[in-house]
Amino acid sequence: MTGKFIGKLAGIDRADVGAYRNTYKHNLSLEILQEGYVSSFIELFELFDQQAQLRENAGSDSGVHEVPLLIDQHDKLDVLKSKLIEAEEARRSGAPDNSYQSYLELAQYFEKFPSDQWLIDHFHEKCMSESSKVEEDGGRKLAEANYNIGIALEKRGDLSSAVDYLEKFYNLTTEQEWQDKIGDNLHDIASLQLYRTYTCLAEELYEEAPSVSIDYLKKAFHMANEGGNRTEAGLASHRLGNIYEAVGDPEVATMYHKGFLDRCKRDKDQVGTGKAHEALARCQQSEGKLAEATENYKEFVKISEEVGDKTVYSQACSSLASLYNMLGEYGSAVEYYKKAAESMETDDKERLELMNISTAIARTHHHLASYATAILCNTAKLTATLVEWKDYRDDGFIQASRPGTRAESCLSGAETPAAATAPPEDTCDDKK
Template sequence: MTTLPPLPMTHPKLTSLARQKLPCSPTTTPRSQLIKEKDDIDHYLEVNFKGLSKEEVAAYRNSYKKSICVDMLRDGYHKSFTELFSLMEKWDALREAARVRSLLWLQRPLEEQPDKLDHFYHYLTRAEAAERKKYFEDVYNNLYALACYFNNSEDKWVRNHFYERCFEIAQLIKIDGGKKEAEAHAHMGLLFEEEGQLLAAAEHYEAFHQLTQGRIWKDETGRFLNLLACESLLRTYRLLSDKMLENKEYKQAIRILIKASEIAKEGNDKKMEREAYYYLGLAHLAAGEYETALTVLNSYSKISTDLDDDLSLGRAYEAIAKVLQSQGEMTEAIKYLEKVVKIARNNFQSLDVVRASTMLGDIYNKKGYYNKASECFQQAFDTTAELTNMPLMDETKVHYGIARAHQMMQSVKNYIECADLTSLDYLLSWKESRSNIAPDPITESRRSTMENLSKNSEHLEEELSGFPGDQKK
């Protein structure tokens, strides 16, 4: 959590000399060539540099990595040498494993990265010196500086190693009220979250949250640590609930999301609280608890309205429409979905327009209002065409085609039921041309009158009250 200023790099005598002869020779150099190079160096040194010390000669002979290790041992930092040597062995093992699996070698050999070796020497030796004096806060700061330096995709495993070391040292720091321990729990939570071990991550984030309660500690960006703890816990709980819902463990998912909503309230952040309500409402919907889902989602909708967030409000209306559709209240569901389409169009959210229009088309199609269904599916298809999203365009095209086919089937059915010469002429003409069949004037005029009523919100309930599945009516 604390970013330390870079310390000035100082190099021991042997290391300074070794840096002057970088880059080092590759490790794959044949032995005969190495012997020849050694003899050449010895001869050159003998002729041109009289009186060189043994250390200076070693600096020209050895690799930079070896010089770093020798300096650590010579200066008495045996623990630092052991840790560095262990990391170098793991580094080589990872590269060898990549070679065996025929993967790209993303990591260069450590010998070719003197800056990283310098950081190892600089911070490890200072951490060891501070540990001897029991200045554990300084030990933590030096180890955390190494973790920050290696915080990149290539060296993330090195960062994790120092996160674990920081966590061990943080338990020994008693003079800061537990701030370093809280930060260490946050780092360990992130480590486990990235590795997909969500339960372990949640344990560390819970400890982080508990240690920061009632504290006004801030990170280097000025954000309160307690708010960061709440955000981290909510994120982890949501990921855990997603897995539980996939396994149909609805009660466990709802329980953990209720806990998340309580933590969000404690964080005193309306946006965070709103997100917690959204996922809790969806969990109740998945569990078939429709009334509870509506109550929770209405709370989510209210916060979105208070924050004047149209996009979030549209998401709330869409979720509420799903609940109403599951209850069979199609009239109300259509009202909410039409609001979603309007909000999405006003905010240029094309994907939301496609999704809501498709849901509307499905409702109308299932209930036999094929003209309205065709209009909704056509709206979705036209929007995907503007986006040039081919997979989505193909999907909406199928929906649109099915609705148009239902329209045609309805007209054919009406002509067959009429059983008169005019209807027979229409059917024969259609079979010859296979184009759009002319609608039955009597039936279609009645249907079109009913569908026109649906455009007027005053008569929407009247028109759709005959839906067989509408439990409310």
């Protein structure tokens, strides 16, 4: 009697004592039941059981056990109570669109917590279930539910599953005028999102299945064009060109690279235009169209110089120099290798050394023909020229041994002695 009397004097009843003694989970459950929301109570306990099952399935070595139990996170439990009750009230009043919104807000709330992915998935599935009951919106809620699940799957890296949901979103928004909160058409959003997902999936599958990767890039190209984004469409064309180039089909690659070039020129995108010229040059070079490749590399050099990106300019000069070296135009090769080395803005000593070696090789090739002429013809003048070059290492030796002088010099061994005494067109004396 004394304890009961003291409790009354202090204004404390049995419920207050119970609330103090019981756990937060217990008190929250009582509140939900006392307010008459049985479905919310069941949903909450199903979540507790689901988390316990996930922990059991994951095993004791899993990082799942490091995540706090939902039962012990009071702020989250308060949000769950509020939104679950809202959803139950909406279902009672026959407003599935409102219950859909409550579940969506819960999914968005738990997106702030990376460890609660299972809750995000759970409430997106609840949204999907509620969206199918909404009849007056023409399927918009169903479309949005598919989009949300697709995005959630993509964020965790499950691209193959994400594509299935995003394609449903795309199909449901076809020929619809639905817009998001800022006025963007949902079908355009579907096209551009599928473009991005197809592109990522293509990159993921390239090593193990190049043909499947190409199929996804083609789909990405189609979606970018349909979405009306010229920049993305151009990049999709460029990627297709690159992958066809990689699998050894330069003809088809050239077609896509030309499409990329046209878009970049139309949009006055100098950086993209330079990349397109470079890609075209590579394809033409592999096809043996060396004159066309040279012109495209020249354009690449010109544009990269105008843009002012020294790293790209160095790369462009190096590519053109390599082609000149292949063509036997060693003087031009030396010129562009030197430009490539001089414009390098990097501490990459290995690349700088490579440029210097390439320059030396091209310079050697440049001198080789004149050197061979001097040795084979073996005239006094060419021998003197060779000796002089050994002293000074300038270009006089090359100029003195050009075909005209070579022809004159070699006549010394011909049948017409008079011809051997004809004055040379270019001699060391002229140089002096």
